Amino acid sequence: MFAKTLLGASLLASMTILSSAALAQTIGFSQIGSESGWRAAETTITKQQAEKRGIDLKFSDAQQKQENQIKALRSFIAQGVDAILVAPVVATGWDAVLKEAKEAEIPVILLDRMVDSDKDLYLTAVGSDLVHEGEVAGKWLVDDAAGKECNVVELQGTTGSSPAIDRKKGFEQGIAGAANIKIIRSQTGDFTRAKGKEVMESFLKAENGGKNICALYAHNDDMAVGAIQAIKEAGLKPGTDIKIVSIDAVPDIFQAMAAGEANATVELTPNMAGPAFDALKAFKDNGTMPPKFIQTESKLYTQKDDPAKEYEARKGLGY
Amino acid sequence: MNGTLARFARRIAPQLITLAVVVAMIGIVFPGFFDISIANGRLYGSPVDILNRGAPVALLAIGMTLVIATGGIDLSVGAVMAICGAIAATLIVEGYSLPATLALSLGAGLLCGLWNGILVAVLGIQPIVATLILMVAGRGIAQLVTEGMIRTFSHDGFASLGSGNLLWLPTPVVIWICAGILATLIVRRTALGMLIEAVGINRRASMLAGVNARLLLVTVYMVSGLCAAMAGIIVTADIRGADANNAGLFLELDAILAVVVGGTSLLGGHFSLIASLIGAMIIQAINTGILVAGFPPEFNLVIKACIVLAILVLQSPALQGAAILFSRAKGQP
Numbered sequence: 001m002f003a004k005t006l007l008g009a010s011l012l013a014s015m016t017i018l019s020s021a022a023l024a025q026t027i028g029f030s031q032i033g034s035e036s037g038w039r040a041a042e043t044t045i046t047k048q049q050a051e052k053r054g055i056d057l058k059f060s061d062a063q064q065k066q067e068n069q070i071k072a073l074r075s076f077i078a079q080g081v082d083a084i085l086v087a088p089v090v091a092t093g094w095d096a097v098l099k100e101a102k103e104a105e106i107p108v109i110l111l112d113r114m115v116d117s118d119k120d121l122y123l124t125a126v127g128s129d130l131v132h133e134g135e136v137a138g139k140w141l142v143d144d145a146a147g148k149e150c151n152v153v154e155l156q157g158t159t160g161s162s163p164a165i166d167r168k169k170g171f172e173q174g175i176a177g178a179a180n181i182k183i184i185r186s187q188t189g190d191f192t193r194a195k196g197k198e199v200m201e202s203f204l205k206a207e208n209g210g211k212n213i214c215a216l217y218a219h220n221d222d223m224a225v226g227a228i229q230a231i232k233e234a235g236l237k238p239g240t241d242i243k244i245v246s247i248d249a250v251p252d253i254f255q256a257m258a259a260g261e262a263n264a265t266v267e268l269t270p271n272m273a274g275p276a277f278d279a280l281k282a283f284k285d286n287g288t289m290p291p292k293f294i295q296t297e298s299k300l301y302t303q304k305d306d307p308a309k310e311y312e313a314r315k316g317l318g319y
Numbered sequence: 320m321n322g323t324l325a326r327f328a329r330r331i332a333p334q335l336i337t338l339a340v341v342v343a344m345i346g347i348v349f350p351g352f353f354d355i356s357i358a359n360g361r362l363y364g365s366p367v368d369i370l371n372r373g374a375p376v377a378l379l380a381i382g383m384t385l386v387i388a389t390g391g392i393d394l395s396v397g398a399v400m401a402i403c404g405a406i407a408a409t410l411i412v413e414g415y416s417l418p419a420t421l422a423l424s425l426g427a428g429l430l431c432g433l434w435n436g437i438l439v440a441v442l443g444i445q446p447i448v449a450t451l452i453l454m455v456a457g458r459g460i461a462q463l464v465t466e467g468m469i470r471t472f473s474h475d476g477f478a479s480l481g482s483g484n485l486l487w488l489p490t491p492v493v494i495w496i497c498a499g500i501l502a503t504l505i506v507r508r509t510a511l512g513m514l515i516e517a518v519g520i521n522r523r524a525s526m527l528a529g530v531n532a533r534l535l536l537v538t539v540y541m542v543s544g545l546c547a548a549m550a551g552i553i554v555t556a557d558i559r560g561a562d563a564n565n566a567g568l569f570l571e572l573d574a575i576l577a578v579v580v581g582g583t584s585l586l587g588g589h590f591s592l593i594a595s596l597i598g599a600m601i602i603q604a605i606n607t608g609i610l611v612a613g614f615p616p617e618f619n620l621v622i623k624a625c626i627v628l629a630i631l632v633l634q635s636p637a638l639q640g641a642a643i644l645f646s647r648a649k650g651q652p
Contacts, residue, residue, distance in 0.1 A: 040467055194557065194565065194566070198610070202365070206611045225558075229482065233482055
């Protein structure tokens with residue numbers, strides 16, 4: 001009887017070794033939800049990246065609730081996955097479940113957002129630097145204006161949100177050296193098209209029918225798309241009379257760029273999973289510890305970068 | 320007849336004075352406010368913007384006034400806007416004709432109103448709870464319709480409902496003014512307005528007097544749904560896309576505020592559609608004024624809250640009573 005149990009146990013053990021030796025990794029991914037088009041695109045790309053690498057991705061949608069995410073993480077741990085990706089919905093309250101993952105020796109990688117927990121509790125975090133995004137947009141405008149006087153109006157994100165604060169700060173850093181560029185008006189457009197349009201209308205009225213405005217900086221593309229309509233309805237040419245630079249690189253802004261109505265956008269890439277999988281592979285294969293924060297590239301797209309093709313490439317991602 | 324007119328003038332005088340004061344204040348902060356020119360075949364200027372941007376709240380206020388007059392409230396109008404906008408954008412993308420799209424999305428608004436009306440009038444659920452259900456669920460329904468993304472379209476006929484011109488005015492302005500006139504004529508040229516007030520003051524008594532209160536209640540919620548559908552169509556047409564997350568977000572609160580600023584009691588009873596519409600314009604004048612004045616955005620809500628507070632304090636029964644006492648004391652020899 002004892003021998004039989006021993007035999008069974010050793011058989012089981014060898015099977016476990018075999019399965020973990022096999023390349024097919026199982027990775028759990030706890031996503032916040034699908035509150036925005038960008039989030040949906042991130043989910044689509046994460047699934048694509050996993051498929052490309054032959055990873056078995058277990059996907060869990062938390063529908064904006066942390067308790068669902070913690071539940072998903074616990075179930076991933078119970079299933080004994082090889083690693084966990086999580087896009088945390090809030091920054092606090094992760095200590096306990098991250099410790100459980102650490103005890104089970106399952107590496108956790110944070111996507112897109114950070115947590116307040118001890119840095120030892122997760123392998124690495126992949127994300128974008130919001131200040132840097134704003135800076136890239138500001139530098140583009142400095143280059144484009146080439147020393148000429150340029151009055152900028154700014155459409156901020158939701159007042160008090162971290163993207164709004166950081167993208168504003170970054171843009172101001174980007175134009176800091178250029179005395180010819182001045183922000184003359186700055187107002188919140190709540191990250192939406194409708195508010196972007198309404199606020200731009202008031203900017204145009206307040207600044208001599210738009211004649212004083214040389215460029216618009218919008219904290220996201222949706223507000224820029226709304227503002228473009230307001231500029232057109234005021235009888236001006238967006239992209240020529242008023243330059244437009246924004247952030248996110250959603251498909252619709254490429255359509256506007258292809259039509260010559262927008263000038264530049266800074267990409268907030270939804271491909272956070274690619275760098276995460278790469279770091280994980282290096283860690284599993286060679287034991288290389290990744291840095292605690294992997295910054296994704298904030299790539300600048302202008303009208304020269306074949307916007308029509310970029311639009312085609314992005315429109316199917318669920319934005 | 321003259322008496323009626325004088326009573327009407329006295330009824331809307333506080334709202335008109337408030338609107339004039341708000342507009343004058345904006346004129347002081349932003350001197351270019353009153354510049355109106357003709358561009359692209361329509362009047363162009365900040366006052367026109369107020370009329371135009373105030374269209375969704377004005378339309379919502381028409382339905383909301385009738386609902387509030389019956390002693391109810393409709394919290395779902397913002398979500399109904401999102402649903403109807405999502406349906407309209409989806410249908411136009413699918414290639415339906417403009418009349419069919421409009422008919423179906425307005426029908427969806429009526430259906431939402433019917434749902435609220437049945438919950439309130441037939442099942443007897445309190446209006447604030449009954450309409451809360453659709454307020455929460457409605458945005459989810461809208462997201463299901465748009466599949467979670469901003470559904471954009473390029474149909475010029477449909478887009479002109481939001482950003483086109485009619486009679487040198489933006490189309491939404493013409494729509495809400497016509498809707499306001501039509502609704503006023505219907506409730507004031509027939510007994511309907513009086514019946515609504517009767518139900519609002521005492522539903523039981525009016526039923527005993529032979530008013531079909533149940534049918535009347537369902538009807539006002541359907542009118543509210545229809546108004547919300549029109550507002551949803553306008554905002555969708557305006558940005559050429561249905562944004563299920565943000566279309567009409569918190570507008571139910573602005574609509575209720577417009578009715579309250581318009582002097583209709585939340586307890587139901589006497590109402591004035593025109594005063595509510597002026598109330599909607601007061602709110603939009605504040606919003607537009609803040610935008611053109613160039614204050615930092617952190618101050619937007621505080622400024623708005625202070626102005627609204629001042630208006631409501633001026634209209635409060637305590638202060639009105641004091642004013643009457645004061646004028647009587649002065650009038651005595």
